[in-house]
Amino acid sequence: MGSAAAERLASMGYNVILWNRTREKAEELAGKINAKVVPGPFDAVQEAEFILLFLSDEDAIYSVMSTFHRMDGAIIINHATITPHGSSRFSSFTQALGGCYVEAPILGGPSALRNGKALIVVAGSRTCKSAAKGILNDLAGELIDLGEEPEKAAALKLSFNSLLIGSVSLLAEAVLLSESYGVDSNLVKEVLSKTIFGPIAEKYIDRMRDDPAKDASFTLSLAMKDLDYAVRTGFYKGLPQHLTASALNLYRYGVRSGFAKSDYTRIYHVIKGRE
Ligand SMILES: NC(=O)c1ccc[n+]([C@@H]2O[C@H](COP(=O)([O-])OP(=O)(O)OC[C@H]3O[C@@H](n4cnc5c(N)ncnc54)[C@H](OP(=O)(O)O)[C@@H]3O)[C@@H](O)[C@H]2O)c1
Numbered sequence: 001m002g003s004a005a006a007e008r009l010a011s012m013g014y015n016v017i018l019w020n021r022t023r024e025k026a027e028e029l030a031g032k033i034n035a036k037v038v039p040g041p042f043d044a045v046q047e048a049e050f051i052l053l054f055l056s057d058e059d060a061i062y063s064v065m066s067t068f069h070r071m072d073g074a075i076i077i078n079h080a081t082i083t084p085h086g087s088s089r090f091s092s093f094t095q096a097l098g099g100c101y102v103e104a105p106i107l108g109g110p111s112a113l114r115n116g117k118a119l120i121v122v123a124g125s126r127t128c129k130s131a132a133k134g135i136l137n138d139l140a141g142e143l144i145d146l147g148e149e150p151e152k153a154a155a156l157k158l159s160f161n162s163l164l165i166g167s168v169s170l171l172a173e174a175v176l177l178s179e180s181y182g183v184d185s186n187l188v189k190e191v192l193s194k195t196i197f198g199p200i201a202e203k204y205i206d207r208m209r210d211d212p213a214k215d216a217s218f219t220l221s222l223a224m225k226d227l228d229y230a231v232r233t234g235f236y237k238g239l240p241q242h243l244t245a246s247a248l249n250l251y252r253y254g255v256r257s258g259f260a261k262s263d264y265t266r267i268y269h270v271i272k273g274r275e
Contacts, residue, residue, distance in 0.1 A: 001079065002054030003029050004110035005139060010035060012138050019044045042067050045074050045099075050135050053078045057225050058086040065090065071099025075131050079106050079120075081161060081222075083229045084151030085236065091124070091150045100128035103150035104136055105157035109217045117141035123153035158233055161226040162244045165264060167200060169247045172208050172268035185209060208268035216263035223264035224251035 002020070010016045010033035018037050020026040026037045038044050041064045045051055051074055055061050061080060076094050078087070078101070087103050094101035102124035112118040120140040122129060125148055136143050146152045178188045185205055192201035227248040234241035254260075254270035262269075 001106065001110055001113060002052075004114040005052060005054060005079070006035060007033055007114055008116060008139060009135070014135075014138075017044055017048050040067065042069065045071055049075065050132065051076045052135075053080055055080050056222060058082050058229075061086070061090060065093060068097060068099075071097040074099040075102065075128065076100065077102045077104050077132050077136070079104055081105055081157050081226050081229065082154050083158070083233050084154045085233070087151045087154035088149075100125070100131055101150060102128050102132045102136075103153040104132070105153055106140075107157065107160050108141075111217070112141070113139070119144070121146050121153045121156055123147055123150045155233065158226065158230040161223075162230040162241065162247075165223045165227055165251070166243055166247045168204055168208065168265050169250055169267050169271075171197075171200060171204055172265075172271055175205060175208075175268065176271055204265055207263070208265040210263075210266070212259060212262040212266040212269050214263070216261060218264050219260065220251060220254050220262050220264045220266065220270075221260040223267075224248065224255050227251055 006016050006018060006029060016033060016035040018026040018030055018035050019041050023037065029035065030037045038047065045068055053061060053064070053076065055064060057080065061078070061082065071094055076090075076099055078090060082090075091101040091103070102122060104120050104122045106113060106118050106120050108118040116139075118140055119142050120136060121144045122132070122136055123146040124132070129145065133143070146156060175185055175188050179185060189201050189205045192198060227244055231241045231245050231248055234244070250267060250270065253274065254267055257270060257273065259266060259270055
């Protein structure tokens with residue numbers, strides 16, 4: 001996601017500065033888009049006007065942000081999927097160091113982002129948002145403002161991901177049920193495409209049955225992280241997430257069974273292997 005955003009912004013004329021924990025990855029991308037690589041994340045804070053975070057999870061954000069000594073006027077835009085609780089913590093920490101924090105999760109994958117078609121929801125204080133709106137409008141296909149509390153954007157993104165990952169798991173289970181009676185997946189897709197499940201069947205049935213070793217656009221381990229964050233968030237609010245918790249168990253099993261780096265839709269193969 002970080003590479004896709006950097007490519008998109010570079011193509012729009014932004015002067016991009018890159019930092020990645022694995023420096024070689026940043027160097028490789030920098031060669032392609034003519035960007036500068038800095039040795040540490042705090043160098044990026046000192047040099048850049050906007051700091052866009054595409055880190056995998058809250059632990060990664062903690063470890064990166066804890067290297068920041070001050071953030072005089074820095075505008076931190078977080079695009080990673082995190083909990084509302086994490087969002088308000090990162091926002092307070094940023095404010096305490098003199099910076100601005102905006103939560104801007106992305107509903108869409110790397111190719112939508114690279115092509116300027118991603119849907120981004122944004123929340124943060126009015127001042128921070130107005131500072132970030134220009135770059136977010138350039139990055140997004142569509143930007144929806146959810147107000148001043150950053151945790152609202154994090155909550156909505158978790159709701160979306162529970163729905164998406166849960167639906168894909170349910171679809172995988174449903175396809176396998178038909179297949180167990182000899183009904184070909186193409187026929188399942190053809191029939192479902194004539195119902196309200198058409199768009200999801202057309203988009204996911206072939207993808208989920210594809211080779212688990214193929215490159216992932218969104219990994220099974222990150223999907224597991226999002227389900228875990230959604231279940232925890234419900235727990236803190238006294239709202240059990242029954243179906244999401246069930247999908248979480250399945251994704252945990254998938255990660256334990258060696259599918260961590262596979263695309264999250266390959267949960268189909270995890271369920272198939274379990275039978
Ligand atoms: N892929 C999607 O379709 C999609 C869509 C919307 C939102 N998201 C969210 O966007 C975020 C990034 O997703 P992605 O798919 O781009 O994942 P990714 O390709 O696995 O990238 C994760 C990044 O986090 C870095 N990282 C992990 N742990 C770290 C640590 N402890 N310290 C410093 N850096 C660390 C990794 O560095 P290394 O390269 O060194 O490992 C890598 O640059 C996640 O929160 C994900 O849930 C993903």
